[in-house]
Amino acid sequence: MYKSKIKNQKLKNNTYTIAVIGSHSALDVCRGAKDEGFKTLVIVEEGRDKTYADYFKSRGPSTSSGPTGCVDEVLYVDKFKDVLSVKIQNELKKRNCIFIPHRSFEVYVADYDAIEKDFKIPIFGNKFLLRSEERTEKVNQYDILKKAGIKYPKIFKLPKDIDRLVIVKVPEKARSFERAFFIADSHNSYKHESETLIKEGKITKRDLEICGKARGVWTKYMxxxxxxxxxxxxxxxxxxxxxxxxxxxxxxxxxxxxxxxxxxx
Known part of the structure; x- marks a missing residue:
């Protein structure tokens, strides 16, 4: 009885296509989607497509194994941000897509207002919560944790207040969407570590100052x-x-x- 229900559910799932940007956890998403009976589509840029178009392309059973791969189809764009275009969204609608957002989607589109207003494809989850990942947002992940009653590390608003081991998170200079981490246990060690990273060209003074105005940059190390x-x-x-x-x-x-x-x- 149970197996029959699962089989019927997978047949229903096959009417939908799970779509994802070709980066970050795209393969994890596609593997899970295939296991649940969904078709899969990965949006790729030319030159960054082989992982999805070749190596993990879905293939039928062979003489030595069952079906392999997890990507049924790739959809090419010039830039990932083109996923917001009417043309690409129409292609996704034709395939009855449900879109799975991940961090690379946010980074490459780099426009939360556009995601919320212009992206019309059904998303798994709440697209209005994506911006809360940014610590510089007025309402961010710490507000959500606080409202939910979930504990989180103590936050220090100013470097001079540091009186225990803390972890400091600042955007990398070369890759602003990635964060550089350093550890400090006092105002002096904070100054030493941050100045060293600035001299090495790993972070900028401007980014350090901007992050200093955002909550959650200096948090108690755990x-x-x-x-x-x-x-x-x-x-x-x-x-x-x-x-x-x-x-x-x-x-x-x-x-x-x-x-x-x-x-x-």
Missing amino acids: AQKRVFDTGLLSPTEQAELCQVVKNKVPDLEDLIQEYVDKYLY
Whole structure:
């Protein structure tokens, strides 16, 4: 009975196509979509397409294995931002697409107003929450955590207030959509570490000052796991594991090694 219900649901799912920008977690999205019986489409730029158009292209069963790959179709654009164009959105509508947003979608489009007003394709989730990822937004992820009653690390508004180990997050100079991290435990160590990164050309003084006006830049450091399990509570009210990702934030082992490198050699 249960298997029959699952089979029927997958047949219904096949009338929809899961669409995603060809970057970030696109392969994870497509693999999960295929497992649930959906068709998949990846939006790609010329020259950045082989992963999806060739290597992970969906293929039928062979003599030695079952079906392989997870990308049924690729849709080419000149720039990822073209996903907002009427032409591309019409192509997505023809395929009955449900769009899965990820961080690269936000970064390459780089226009939350346009995403909210002009992107008419159904999105899994709430597109009006995407901008809350930005710590510089008036209402951001910390407001959501606070309203939900979820604890988060103590935030320091000014470097002079730092009185314990904190982690500082600043946009990289070369890749503004990526963040540079450094650790400090006082105002003096903050000045030393930030000035070093500025001299090395990894961050800019301007970005450091801008981030200083945003909440959540200097947060109490908390020892973390090397990997994170991420998941969600699905519409069927079941907890689902989505992926396991490596944590880029320094853990306790990294801090010990950094101390050894700085002071013992």
